[in-house]
Amino acid sequence: MFTLTDIVQPTTIEEAYAILMKRKNNQIIGGSAFLRMGKKRIGTGIELSNLNLDYIKEDEDYVEIGAMTTFRELETSDIIKNNFGDILNHSVRDIIGVQFRSVVTVGATVFSKYGFSDLIIALLCLDTEIETFSKGRMTLDKFLDKGYEKDLLTKIYIKKNNKKASYKSLRNAKSDYPIVNVAVSKLDNTFKICIGARPQVAKEAKNASEFLSNNNITDENIDKAVQIAVDELSFGTNMKASKEYRYAMARVLIKRAIMEVI
Ligand SMILES: Cc1cc2nc3c(=O)[nH]c(=O)nc-3n(C[C@H](O)[C@H](O)[C@H](O)COP(=O)(O)OP(=O)(O)OC[C@H]3O[C@@H](n4cnc5c(N)ncnc54)[C@H](O)[C@@H]3O)c2cc1C
Structure with a gap:
């Protein structure tokens, strides 16, 4: 659990930011679920409930x-x-x-x-x-x-542009962190293919998105786009899964997401 020396509830965003920047260990408090998992020693915790940012x-x-x-x-x-x-x-x-x-x-x-x-x-x-x-x-x-x-x-x-979009993820157990996740969107003929939990942060597979956006939607081209996507982004190994497993599973999820948006 983290510890706080002090906690404030500013009433303006300017005040919240000024307090944040005042000392290195001053920190914003959101829902505090993630902060609670660590042992940080926070100077002034800046709680944002009075800023009307819940809408x-x-x-x-x-x-x-x-x-x-x-x-x-x-x-x-x-x-x-x-x-x-x-x-x-x-x-x-x-x-x-x-x-x-x-x-x-x-x-x-x-x-x-x-x-x-x-x-x-x-x-x-x-x-x-x-x-x-x-x-x-x-x-x-x-x-x-x-x-x-x-x-x-x-x-x-x-x-608000009426994109069709699909999200897919793979977890070892419901409520566990995702091993890999993907999202695909389509607006007219433009596709956006993204892969996350690689385990690095989500990124668009730009070459794959471009390929699918500029070619006919055939089974062969969908398979090609999936292959380009997993080859252009890197995958890594951590305690949840190996990079080879993530690579293989991302292929399956991307294909399913593409099929859903088309
Ligand atoms: C046990 C557990 C399991 C989880 N499982 C998943 C999962 O499966 N999938 C998933 O996507 N997420 C998961 N999460 C992450 C969760 O969804 C939230 O993203 C995370 O808890 C941060 O939200 P919070 O409001 O609790 O942030 P806090 O713990 O309050 O803050 C987290 C960090 O953000 C900073 N911060 C807070 N608000 C702001 C702001 N407005 N501007 C700048 N900095 C800010 C804080 O200073 C702190 O450094 C999990 C978290 C926990 C604790």
């Missing part, structure tokens, strides 16, 4: 999700379902249980860039942007490629 709303072009929105809120939101179908719900529904998902937050998850994340890969295959206090708005791809910099993630935006 899901939409305008003509985007769905906007505040950083303190929980997985359960995402999973049960009509706005999310009506705009993106089941992909976000499917990506989080196997994570532990309802009580857990009622606590963990979208902002902490995306900011932490967990390699195993089920939510990040689903967001990546949609057209997602994130906003942090100091850097402003940027695409999720760009954010995931950047090195770590202390900051406060405030919200994410997902473009």
